Amino acid sequence: MRSSLLSITVGIAIACAPPAPRQITPADYPRTRPELTRYQESSRYADVRKFLDSLRTIGAPLTFGFIGKTTEGRDIPYVIASRPQVQTPTQAKALGRPIVYVQGNIHAGEVEGKDALLALLRDLTFSPKPDALDSVVLIAVPIYNADGNERLASQSINRTEQNGPELVGVRANAQNLDLNRDYVKAEAPETRASLAMFNTWDPDVFVDLHTTDGSFHGYALTYSPSLNPAAVFGGIYARDSLLPVLRERMRTRDGFEVFDYGNFISDERGLIADSSVREGWATYDSRPRFGTNYYGVRGRIGILSEAYSHDSLARRIASTYAFVKEILSLAAEKGQAIRSLSARADSQPLAWGRAPDSVQMVAVRSQLIANPPSMDVIKEDLIKTGDSSRTQPGVPRGERRSGVFKTTRMPVYDRFTSTLDRLPPAAYVIAPQDTAVVTLLRLHGVRVERSDSSWTARGETFTIDSIITAPRPFQGHHEVRLKGTWQRGLQSLPPRSFIVSTAQPRGALIVYLLEPESDDGFTTWNLFDADLKKGGRFPVTRIFDLSRRGRGPVRRSSASASPLPQD
Numbered sequence: 160m161r162s163s164l165l166s167i168t169v170g171i172a173i174a175c176a177p178p179a180p181r182q183i184t185p186a187d188y189p190r191t192r193p194e195l196t197r198y199q200e201s202s203r204y205a206d207v208r209k210f211l212d213s214l215r216t217i218g219a220p221l222t223f224g225f226i227g228k229t230t231e232g233r234d235i236p237y238v239i240a241s242r243p244q245v246q247t248p249t250q251a252k253a254l255g256r257p258i259v260y261v262q263g264n265i266h267a268g269e270v271e272g273k274d275a276l277l278a279l280l281r282d283l284t285f286s287p288k289p290d291a292l293d294s295v296v297l298i299a300v301p302i303y304n305a306d307g308n309e310r311l312a313s314q315s316i317n318r319t320e321q322n323g324p325e326l327v328g329v330r331a332n333a334q335n336l337d338l339n340r341d342y343v344k345a346e347a348p349e350t351r352a353s354l355a356m357f358n359t360w361d362p363d364v365f366v367d368l369h370t371t372d373g374s375f376h377g378y379a380l381t382y383s384p385s386l387n388p389a390a391v392f393g394g395i396y397a398r399d400s401l402l403p404v405l406r407e408r409m410r411t412r413d414g415f416e417v418f419d420y421g422n423f424i425s426d427e428r429g430l431i432a433d434s435s436v437r438e439g440w441a442t443y444d445s446r447p448r449f450g451t452n453y454y455g456v457r458g459r460i461g462i463l464s465e466a467y468s469h470d471s472l473a474r475r476i477a478s479t480y481a482f483v484k485e486i487l488s489l490a491a492e493k494g495q496a497i498r499s500l501s502a503r504a505d506s507q508p509l510a511w512g513r514a515p516d517s518v519q520m521v522a523v524r525s526q527l528i529a530n531p532p533s534m535d536v537i538k539e540d541l542i543k544t545g546d547s548s549r550t551q552p553g554v555p556r557g558e559r560r561s562g563v564f565k566t567t568r569m570p571v572y573d574r575f576t577s578t579l580d581r582l583p584p585a586a587y588v589i590a591p592q593d594t595a596v597v598t599l600l601r602l603h604g605v606r607v608e609r610s611d612s613s614w615t616a617r618g619e620t621f622t623i624d625s626i627i628t629a630p631r632p633f634q635g636h637h638e639v640r641l642k643g644t645w646q647r648g649l650q651s652l653p654p655r656s657f658i659v660s661t662a663q664p665r666g667a668l669i670v671y672l673l674e675p676e677s678d679d680g681f682t683t684w685n686l687f688d689a690d691l692k693k694g695g696r697f698p699v700t701r702i703f704d705l706s707r708r709g710r711g712p713v714r715r716s717s718a719s720a721s722p723l724p725q726d
């Protein structure tokens with residue numbers, strides 16, 4: 160259809176003999192708002208749309224779309240770049256290349272990811288030489304938190320620790336939710352759109368672009384792999400095989416010193432329980448509420464990028480641009496390894512279903528390692544000015560940067576260790592009334608079936624000994640933690656129960672979301688609150704052997720034998 164339309168158009172064009180179309184030259188390429196303002200301003204939502212429209216108008220071989228709408232109804236644009244051009248997930252998969260999804264602006268005051276991504280998209284697309292787009296499929300989502308981007312205020316209000324630009328957006332979305340705490344509960348339309356993109360395109364790599372908030376260190380950018388111990392595929396591979404190479408390339412090819420994300424313990428004790436530790440460098444959190452941690456638990460690679468907030472906007476754009484470019488280039492080189500990692504992550508839980516002996520534990524709670532290695536970390540000391548003047552945006556009043564960088568050897572807390580592992584059952588069975596839970600599971604790309612009849616199976620139920628509710632609200636929730644014990648026995652399961660087999664891609668994610676003691680599951684975010692009672696049973700049952708479902712007397716009473724219909 161497309162080609163025949165094209166030939167008709169071409170035929171008419173020849174018949175009318177118009178002048179040949181003017182060659183596109185670099186002078187025609189769109190410029191980002193920072194490029195047009197000497198890096199004094201970041202792009203507004205309209206600037207992003209205009210930039211992308213300009214790419215389309217000059218015939219850039221890109222695929223344009225919207226991942227969904229924001230809370231306030233703004234379309235969230237995405238762009239797909241690859242040579243050859245692809246328009247559908249099937250076409251992208253058929254190329255046999257890694258799919259890399261890069262997201263800017265989740266915290267809308269952290270502006271440079273958005274502008275760096277637009278510039279990189281343009282430059283890679285029009286590059287006269289072969290580049291990463293010949294070997295990867297790039298999905299760029301430059302302005303994810305579009306509503307937050309438009310709530311402009313002075314950097315001194317919206318981003319107190321950032322060196323410009325003068326006007327920036329806010330961290331939260333229009334529901335006042337932090338989108339980078341929403342990846343499990345998915346309450347924001349932006350998150351739901353993001354999960355739908357993950358399900359549809361199944362990217363091998365997810366990169367989330369941010370700006371730091373904290374310490375005065377000596378790095379243009381800090382990065383993190385998925386920190387969750389359940390991220391046994393992408394987390395470890397990124398940490399041990401990709402990020403050390405990226406660090407070296409950023410130094411030698413791009414001139415930027417980069418390091419694992421963290422803050423000095425002297426600035427933020429964070430998760431360091433040992434009060435005798437006075438000096439050290441520590442990362443942030445392992446829970447999947449954070450996008451790149453979540454993506455690791457999905458069995459893929461997640462990379463967090465944090466440009467240094469005390470660098471100028473121009474330098475932050477440059478370091479983020481270089482980092483994303485190096486990720487794409489490395490993903491292109493390691494295409495086969497990355498794709499086979501994704502395949503292994505998906506096939507492992509399928510093997511659980513075939514051979515129960517192969518089942519591997521899934522970490523559902525974790526803590527920062529207690530005995531970290533010592534490494535060199537670069538620090539910049541601030542100097543007291545003796546008055547209360549402001550020397551630079553983002554620097555505390557009465558202090559100025561010294562420009563003197565010192566390298567100190569100190570413990571580096573860059574990873575987590577599991578404190579609670581759970582063996583995946585063959586399936587979780589969810590009570591018929593918990594439809595909201597099922598809707599959310601499906602949003603996470605989980606296959607859920609429904610039984611027509613009552614049935615019995617060997618399994619375990621969890622008796623709740625205590626319900627610990629966080630006294631302070633967080634993101635509109637009082638987080639819940641359960642303690643209790645599992646009891647084995649023959650389980651009677653009511654008709655219309657929901658059945659979630661773990662023998663499917665994202666098996667580890669299913670365990671993480673449904674286990675009652677998980678540190679960031681559906682229980683945490685109050686999805687089961689109505690069913691929780693001290694001394695009562697947790698409303699999700701673990702079933703050991705799904706193959707017995709539908710056999711014997713159960714089968715006779717069942718309206719439909721296996722496979723069960725989707726619901």
Ligand SMILES: [Zn+2]
Nearest residue numbers: 266269369370
């Ligand atoms: Zn951020």
